[in-house]
Amino acid sequence: MNVVGFVVNACLRRASLLVAGAVWLALCPYVAKAAGAEISLGIEPLLSARTLATSFQSFRDYLGDKSGSKVVLDTAPNYEKFLQQMLAGDFDIAFVGPHSSLLAAQKAGYSVLFKCDGSMQAVLIVNKASPYQKTQDLRQKMVALPDPHTLGAMLGAELFRPPMVPSNVDVNFRYNDFSNTAALMLLRGDAAAAVVIQSALKIMSPEIQNNVRVLAESKSVPHMVIIVHQRVSAEKRQKLHDAILEFVRINDPRRNVFVQSCRPSDKLLSEQEAKQLGPYVDELKRRLGQ
Numbered sequence: 001m002n003v004v005g006f007v008v009n010a011c012l013r014r015a016s017l018l019v020a021g022a023v024w025l026a027l028c029p030y031v032a033k034a035a036g037a038e039i040s041l042g043i044e045p046l047l048s049a050r051t052l053a054t055s056f057q058s059f060r061d062y063l064g065d066k067s068g069s070k071v072v073l074d075t076a077p078n079y080e081k082f083l084q085q086m087l088a089g090d091f092d093i094a095f096v097g098p099h100s101s102l103l104a105a106q107k108a109g110y111s112v113l114f115k116c117d118g119s120m121q122a123v124l125i126v127n128k129a130s131p132y133q134k135t136q137d138l139r140q141k142m143v144a145l146p147d148p149h150t151l152g153a154m155l156g157a158e159l160f161r162p163p164m165v166p167s168n169v170d171v172n173f174r175y176n177d178f179s180n181t182a183a184l185m186l187l188r189g190d191a192a193a194a195v196v197i198q199s200a201l202k203i204m205s206p207e208i209q210n211n212v213r214v215l216a217e218s219k220s221v222p223h224m225v226i227i228v229h230q231r232v233s234a235e236k237r238q239k240l241h242d243a244i245l246e247f248v249r250i251n252d253p254r255r256n257v258f259v260q261s262c263r264p265s266d267k268l269l270s271e272q273e274a275k276q277l278g279p280y281v282d283e284l285k286r287r288l289g290q
Contacts, residue, residue: 094110
């Protein structure tokens with residue numbers, strides 16, 4: 001009998017193991033995960049937890065139906081906490097930025113299961129009614145950014161440095177936990193501009209989308225990915241992969257959160273794309289103190 005089988009049987013008999021009861025109670029949740037009783041789906045905190053729960057509910061349910069396992073949606077109150085959970089291997093699969101996926105592969109036994117087709121960009125947005133016409137107009141102004149660990153924040157900072165502009169544009173950055181709170185900071189008048197990932201802007205509230213305009217776009221980088229932990233069996237991995245491909249092809253935006261932000265692709269991160277992301281992975285490590 002293998003180790004997992006041995007401990008599963010032990011868990012079933014734990015009521016009679018009075019002396020070691022506390023030990024088995026601690027072990028059983030890990031056994032359930034190893035045995036595939038449920039799948040934890042981590043969603044990078046692009047938006048607030050409530051918004052993510054609503055937006056990704058159909059995706060969670062679809063994966064559960066197709067994989068034959070209960071899928072539990074999980075996120076974190078901020079990016080740093082989410083990254084800590086990811087690097088501890090807390091998620092079976094997770095929807096993350098491409099730089100985070102490479103760090104997860106290096107440190108925590110994850111690999112890319114699915115990649116959204118094409119590329120993504122950060123966009124610099126301003127209020128529709130504002131007078132700003134170019135990045136340089138924001139000199140000495142407040143600019144709202146998402147969490148500093150995000151690729152959006154890193155790309156956003158580059159918008160104010162050469163070669164994106166002729167010379168450095170000095171602005172005051174204000175970081176936010178989520179992309180939509182950065183955009184709301186702009187709409188409240190607490191910032192002159194905000195930086196968000198373009199695909200995230202497409203799933204923000206109509207209040208935000210209808211009242212902003214794009215002032216500048218960052219360079220393109222590889223798109224968002226879904227990673228899978230090595231403990232997930234090959235059979236389960238294939239079921240999840242096929243289910244993801246099916247789901248992102250659904251054209252109804254009321255069901256499919258990815259309709260406007262993620263097209264289906266069978267391609268994974270290429271060696272060239274990984275090389276392009278290398279500096280952002282290094283910066284992410286630095287910001288995490290690694």
